[in-house]
Structures are given as structure tokens and as C-alpha cells.
Amino acid sequence: MMRLLLDTHIYLWSVSNDPKMPKKFRRDIEDATHVYVSTASIWELSIKSARGRLDPNGERAIDELEQKPFIVLPVQFKHARAVRDMPDLHRDPFDRLLVAQARTEVLRFLTVDSELSEYFDAAVPA
Template sequence: MQLLLDTLSFLWLIRDDPRLGPRGRRLLQDADLVLLSAASLWQLAQQNAMGHPDALTASEALHWAEASGLQLLPIHTTHLLQLEQLPPHHPPADRLLLAQAITTPLTLVSPKHSLRGHGCWVVDPRL
């Protein structure tokens, strides 16, 4: 199975947060490939620039991703074109993650139930 972590799931993983449940941890351990999107780095850079107190810098996140054995998924033109097929009510980074999961295809790991039903599998890591 090939997984794409959303930003929150990534943060739970690297911080060993208990909200990443046993099923989520097992899913990550058993996966063939676990990816972090460049969209998550962009989201963290935005949060950091706006003074979010808990935000990692993009370079810190990249370091943690590499140290955790995650691969970086760049944003491709096909991902951007898929955005036109998605509803506009999701935050921009979430829309990019959905577009990447749909076009690649990947299973998206996210606790956000609002991301379900858009053409890709979404797994809640809290279980």
C-alpha cells in the first residue's frame, strides 16, 4: 500500500503524538511507501510565516521526513489540473493533497472526515 500523509498526520508521527493510534502506526509500518507532499511543506511554511506557535519550518519538516524514511512527493501539473475537479470549500493544502492522492493514486492518511468521498481512499490514523 502507498500512503500520503496529510500535514497533521505527519506532525503526529514525528512528535510521537498519542493521537496517532495503534492502527495508524501499524498502517505506516506495513506500507510499501509513505509520502509527504510538498504541499505540506508549503502549508507549514505558511503557518510559520503567520507566527503559528507550533509550526515547524519547512526545512525542519523536510529533515524529519527524511529521518523518518518518508519520500517527498512534488507537486506536478497533473495534480494542479485535478484541482479543477474538486470542490472549492477545502483549504488549499487539503485540496492539493486530494488531487495528489487521486491522480497518483495513493491512500490519503488524514483524520479529516471532510476529505472523504472525493475519489480516493482516506484512512483515519487515530484508530
């Protein structure tokens, strides 16, 4: 049973069929039993949109999430609290929250950001 959490850019590439999406990730998404997109990703995209830094694919990704075959993963207290116990490997608060969600919910995190993969190599706090 494969359960995935998509990083924000992977979600965008998925809904826009962007050629930057690794073929392996496309297969993983198709083969997964559950594919999650965090409300933190929509929050991040909404901020970029408000600042005029989002293309039409990004705008569509915000508006159409609930119509896509993804499960919306809300940010919960346990996710926000888990960020506190993470090593300081990455500065982006959205990325840190997504990693905390993936670790807390035991989801495979799809990202091309090599810095984020270090979180999964680090010991998970007890």
C-alpha cells in the first residue's frame, strides 16, 4: 500500500502535466493507494498568487484541488508541533511543515528538493 504526500511543485506539475515531472513520480502517483496534497501547499500557492507570482496552471491548481483525485491533508496541531523537533536543515516554513506531515502521517514524500530528503535520512524523534 503506497501512500504519498506531494510537495507543492510536484502537485503543480501533476495537474499541469508539466514535462519537468519525473516519469517515476507519475507512475508512483498512478500506482498509489492514497495521494495527499496538504492545505499548506494551497496556502503557499495562494500567497504566491496574491503576490502575482503564479501562472495560470498554479491558479487552476488552487481552485480545482477538491475536484482532483487527491486527498486533502489538513494541517493539524500534531503537524505544526512536529516542526519543532525537526533538525534545522531547511529554512522554508512550508517545506518544513510538509516534511513534518509526511513524517507524522508516515507518508512517502514526493519532492525533487534534495535538501528535503535529508529529513528522511535523519532520525525521527521519539
